[in-house]
Amino acid sequence: MGAMRLLGSSLLLLRLLVLGAGRLVPEDFLQKYGYLENEVLRRSNSAQFTEALREFQWVSHLPVSGVLDAATFLQMAKPRCGVADAESYGQWAKRVKTLLAGRDSKTGRKKRYLNLYQSKKWYKHHLTYRLLNWPWYLSEHQLRMAVKTAFQLWSNVSALTFQEVSEGPADIRLAFFHGDHNDGLRNAFDGPGGALAHAFFPRRGEAHFDNDEWWSLNSKGRNLFIVMAHEIGHTLGLEHSPVKNALMSPYYKKLGRDFILSFDDIVAIRDLYGAPSGGQATQLPGNQLLRFQEWSTNVHSGTETMPLGSFYCQSSFDAIAVDLNRNLYIFKGHHVWVVFPDGKASKPQLLQKRWPGLPTTIEAAAISQEDGRFYFFKGGRCWRYRDSALELGFPQKCRKGGLPRHPDAALYYPPLSHLVVFKGPKYYVVNEELLEVELYYPRSLRDWKGVPAAINGALAHHDGFTYFFKHDQYWKFNQSKLKVVATGKWATELHWIGCQSAKTGGTAL
Numbered sequence: 001m002g003a004m005r006l007l008g009s010s011l012l013l014l015r016l017l018v019l020g021a022g023r024l025v026p027e028d029f030l031q032k033y034g035y036l037e038n039e040v041l042r043r044s045n046s047a048q049f050t051e052a053l054r055e056f057q058w059v060s061h062l063p064v065s066g067v068l069d070a071a072t073f074l075q076m077a078k079p080r081c082g083v084a085d086a087e088s089y090g091q092w093a094k095r096v097k098t099l100l101a102g103r104d105s106k107t108g109r110k111k112r113y114l115n116l117y118q119s120k121k122w123y124k125h126h127l128t129y130r131l132l133n134w135p136w137y138l139s140e141h142q143l144r145m146a147v148k149t150a151f152q153l154w155s156n157v158s159a160l161t162f163q164e165v166s167e168g169p170a171d172i173r174l175a176f177f178h179g180d181h182n183d184g185l186r187n188a189f190d191g192p193g194g195a196l197a198h199a200f201f202p203r204r205g206e207a208h209f210d211n212d213e214w215w216s217l218n219s220k221g222r223n224l225f226i227v228m229a230h231e232i233g234h235t236l237g238l239e240h241s242p243v244k245n246a247l248m249s250p251y252y253k254k255l256g257r258d259f260i261l262s263f264d265d266i267v268a269i270r271d272l273y274g275a276p277s278g279g280q281a282t283q284l285p286g287n288q289l290l291r292f293q294e295w296s297t298n299v300h301s302g303t304e305t306m307p308l309g310s311f312y313c314q315s316s317f318d319a320i321a322v323d324l325n326r327n328l329y330i331f332k333g334h335h336v337w338v339v340f341p342d343g344k345a346s347k348p349q350l351l352q353k354r355w356p357g358l359p360t361t362i363e364a365a366a367i368s369q370e371d372g373r374f375y376f377f378k379g380g381r382c383w384r385y386r387d388s389a390l391e392l393g394f395p396q397k398c399r400k401g402g403l404p405r406h407p408d409a410a411l412y413y414p415p416l417s418h419l420v421v422f423k424g425p426k427y428y429v430v431n432e433e434l435l436e437v438e439l440y441y442p443r444s445l446r447d448w449k450g451v452p453a454a455i456n457g458a459l460a461h462h463d464g465f466t467y468f469f470k471h472d473q474y475w476k477f478n479q480s481k482l483k484v485v486a487t488g489k490w491a492t493e494l495h496w497i498g499c500q501s502a503k504t505g506g507t508a509l
């Protein structure tokens with residue numbers, strides 16, 4: 001801990017606040033962070049601590065008591081941005097006052113407020129940025145598109161412009177780090193969940209992302225685009241916003257159909273830098289910004305250096321299923337790969353070509369071992385195909401039958417002769433014909449001893465085991481012992497998943 005670089009007061013210590021809960025904290029949590037405990041106890045009575053707690057409660061819509069109660073503690077455990085809320089109120093209050101007072105008003109009240117709250121901002125409008133590193137499983141091309149779009153969100157509604165540089169100095173630098181990364185122990189990353197990222201206010205120009213988080217550029221896992229767009233907001237000088245659907249709210253925001261920037265975000269950035277020169281603000285709805293998030297056909301044209309056959313092997317997939325002839329189907333983005341029983345993978349094929357009527361991407365898939373029919377799930381809907389022919393009456397609103405929206409995975413489970421759908425910490429046993437959840441379900445995932453929550457895919461293999469997949473890991477489940485008996489990395493350890501042949505160049509491209 002000796003040579004740790006201390007940060008300015010602008011970045012603080014959500015983790016310290018969390019620890020301040022002392023005995024309220026679950027034991028494993030304390031063990032994980034135990035080394036910090038003394039420091040917390042030393043600080044937890046200070047006025048600074050109480051003040052930080054009040055700011056936190058304010059920005060989180062909790063009663064502002066300055067006391068660490070159970071509700072506050074629970075709120076703190078939610079995934080969020082690691083930047084402190086310390087001056088959020090000041091910036092927001094100034095924004096509201098400016099709005100109420102009108103743009104040109106020079107009332108004394110406003111002036112007094114300006115003295116109280118000094119904005120941290122850049123004194124130029126054209127800024128450069130540079131992506132220093134990224135997780136191995138993300139495609140560089142997709143990621144650069146995501147970063148560009150994240151900056152565009154802000155430049156499209158303000159007078160700022162951004163330019164990427166690939167080497168040399170840059171105003172804003174984005175980087176991924178594990179755990180302690182010389183920002184001081186307080187700002188060390190904490191593994192999956194908890195603090196996801198943090199950034200420095202101008203004019204330090206750095207945003208850091210937790211490399212132990214499993215980031216994604218689609219709807220599965222932690223969406224990096226949204227978190228980047230938020231942290232970039234900090235590098236531009238924005239504090240946290242108390243408005244619930246604001247991008248600058250400290251809590252992780254899901255990417256949906258809505259606009260990503262709320263009115264409050266736009267007012268905040270304009271307050272610092274003014275409106276775009278043309279006066280026109282452009283903002284596309286969230287679902288139209290998804291294009292870079294899926295590996296779409298235009299990536300084929302040589303910008304991506306990765307061999308196509310191994311594309312899913314390099315990261316993860318959306319869904320997996322096996323048919324009666326022991327062919328494996330692996331779904332990722334717009335594409336499906338078929339891995340034949342000899343372990344060789346086919347060329348990727350567009351989902352919508354193979355199964356006309358499907359959306360461009362799916363969330364879960366299963367194949368009936370009774371009759372070979374394909375089931376696909378996305379959002380609240382499901383599709384059933386015999387070969388490539390959509391059955392009459394589909395897609396259906398499967399939510400009506402009690403199925404969860406946005407399922408994690410589905411499989412056909414031979415011991416029950418039923419479909420099983422997984423979502424978070426629960427599973428649903430589903431009647432194939434009616435697509436209705438059977439009586440007494442959903443039940444807790446604990447029935448599947450050793451299987452983690454929020455899996456990417458699952459299947460019952462003809463070797464008699466059920467396999468569960470999440471990120472780059474698999475879990476092998478014995479159906480009579482009802483527990484996981486092995487776990488490892490699927491791309492290298494499961495020969496039937498089609499990644500070995502891809503590595504030796506044997507893929508049928």
Ligand SMILES: *[C@@H]1O[C@H](CO)[C@@H](O)[C@H](O)[C@H]1NC(C)=O
Nearest residue numbers: 149152153156282283284289
């Ligand atoms: C920004 O505006 C441009 C031009 O109108 C548009 O093409 C682009 O998609 C917009 N980007 C975002 C992130 O809204």
Ligand SMILES: *[C@@H]1O[C@H](CO)[C@@H](O)[C@H](O)[C@H]1NC(C)=O
Nearest residue numbers: 463464465478479480481482
């Ligand atoms: C699962 O465990 C049982 C009991 O130990 C064993 O008899 C069986 O062979 C295992 N299943 C498979 C597919 O190996």
